[in-house]
Amino acid sequence: MQKTASAKWHGGIKxxxxxxxxxxxxxxxxPYGFASRFEGGPGTNPEELIGAAHAGCFTMAFSLFLTEAGFKADSIETKSxxxxxxxxxxxxxxxxxxDMTATIPGIDQATFEKLATGAxxxxxxxxxxxxxxKITLNAKLAG
Incomplete structure (x- = not known):
């Protein structure tokens, strides 16, 4: 499986x-540029796109680990x-x-932490x- 994305650029770095x-x-x-990457200007930047990809990937992996262990989340919210x-x-x-917060009926804290770490x-x-x-995880079981 392959997915593609592309970038175009015109002009100097700044x-x-x-x-x-x-x-x-x-x-x-x-749109993206120097200002959106280093100065908080409008547009996107590679780091926030990587963060979105990481949050999405981790959340899906956690859902898979939960399903394989016989659990189903009411909700999972992850920020990267x-x-x-x-x-x-x-x-x-x-x-x-x-940083992930999840509501998962019937799961205990130890199982939650084990599955989150595995994901x-x-x-x-x-x-x-x-x-x-360095990849770190702060996982919180809600409810």
């Missing part, structure tokens, strides 16, 4: 502008915080923090970053 599109059309020429830092001469993504370690996006960024 005065230029770009756009990002995805195969599905969910993003179609979404991606840290971009200056390292040496350039920048690196150094950490990804996952964190085994979702494909976590595996992608495993040797390059």
């Amino acid at each position: 005065d230029g502008q770009g756009s990002i599109s995805t195969q599905t059309g969910v993003l179609r020429d979404a 915080t991606v840290t971009l830092e200056k390292v040496g001469e350039g920048f690196s993504i150094t950490a990804c923090q996952l 964190k370690e085994n979702c494909p996006v976590s595996k992608l970053f495993a040797n390059n960024a």
